[in-house]
Amino acid sequence: MREIRQPGAYSYVYGKYEEPIATVKPGETVAIYTKDAFTDQISKETDRPSQIMSNPNPQTGPIYIEGAEPGDTLVARIIEIEPTRDYAVSALIPNFGGLSNTNITRTLNEPIPEKVWIYKLEDGVLTNNKRLSFPWRPFLGTIGTAPALEAISSITPYDHGGNMDVPDVKPGNTIYLPVRVPGAYFFTGDVHGGQGQGELCGVALEISAKVTIQFDLIKNKSINWPRIESDTEYMVVGSARPMEDAARIAYAELIVWLEELGWDKWEAYQALTQIGELYVGNMVDPNYSLVAKIDKKYALID
Known part of the structure; x- marks a missing residue:
């Protein structure tokens, strides 16, 4: 299996303006090496992200x-x-997070204190202390393709994917992404x-990793927003502000998917009203990401 490592500087945007670092064929499986959200610069609890970080x-x-080609769907x-290391990092960062004063949600409150936690990974458990001890549940916080024209920051989720922070982007699941430029330009x-x-708080259990992905293409089929399929569920991610718009996108696009499976639009609307599920991937980024889902036992009824 081929390994893909960043040969030089990492990208901090999703866009079509950088030279590809590798070419992958449909059907090929590759191992992709990633840095953590802090570019692996935080290793001890005395480190301060505000003093070390340049870009996340x-x-x-x-x-x-x-x-x-544009109009296809990329399958990952x-x-x-x-x-690729034995610890994860989390942190409180001033003026960042779901319960913090930010430049978007402006208040007169003082910023929250800056603090770092280091979690040791051992036997499938990440542990800082007896209260802060959690199971290893890995997933990709960022995944996506290049937008058609603009370059979008790697902290911003939108219809290309990006920083969705959705726990269902995990091993065993398939991610469907829109192709808007030749070659898709996957990140x-x-x-x-x-x-x-x-x-x-805006910072999960951040860790560097080796990610094994098999790529494929669905030719001449376009989607508007990222989709996720597990063995038991269909899911769509919507990213927007305010949060209710992200929810509307996710549910409306899930109805589109159900129509592709043979549903009547209004019956799909009714079904999701009764049995649909919705959760928040992130409530801290420039756009919020929400996931709408339906169990396949309901979706696949003839």
Whole structure:
């Protein structure tokens, strides 16, 4: 299996303006190495992100997908996520997070204190102390393709994917992404060893990793927003502000998917009203990400 490592500087945007670091054929499985959200610069609890960080969320990419053309759908099957070190990092960062004064939600409150936690990874558990001890639940915080024109920051989720921070972007699941430029220009990074819904303080269990992905293409089929398929569920991610718009996008696009499976639009609307599920991936980024889902046992009824 071929390994893909960033040969030089990491990218901090999703866009079509950088030279691809590798070309992958449909059907090929590759191992992609990623840095953590802090570009691996935080290693001890006395470190301060505000003094060390320049840009968050380094991306490995762009990766050129052979044969991908605008109007296709890129298929990324996440096979495995393996840590490349034995600790994860989390932190409180002033003027950042779901319960903090930010430049978007402006208040007169003082910033929250800056603090770092280091979690030792051992036997499938990430531990800082007896209260802060959580199971290893890895997923990709960032994954996406290049937008058609603009370059979008790697901290911003939108219809290309990006920094969605959705725990269902995990091994065993398949991610469907829109192709808007020749070659798709795939990026990924920001692996989390675990995270609660919402990523409340804005920093999950950040870790560097080796990510094994199998790529494929669905030709001449376009999608508007990222989709996720597990063995048991169909899911769509919507990213926007305010949060209710992200929820509307996710549910409306899930209805579109159900129509493709043979549903009547209004019956799909009714079904999701009764049995649909919705959760918050992140409530801290420039756009919020929400996931709408339906169990396949309901979706696949003839």
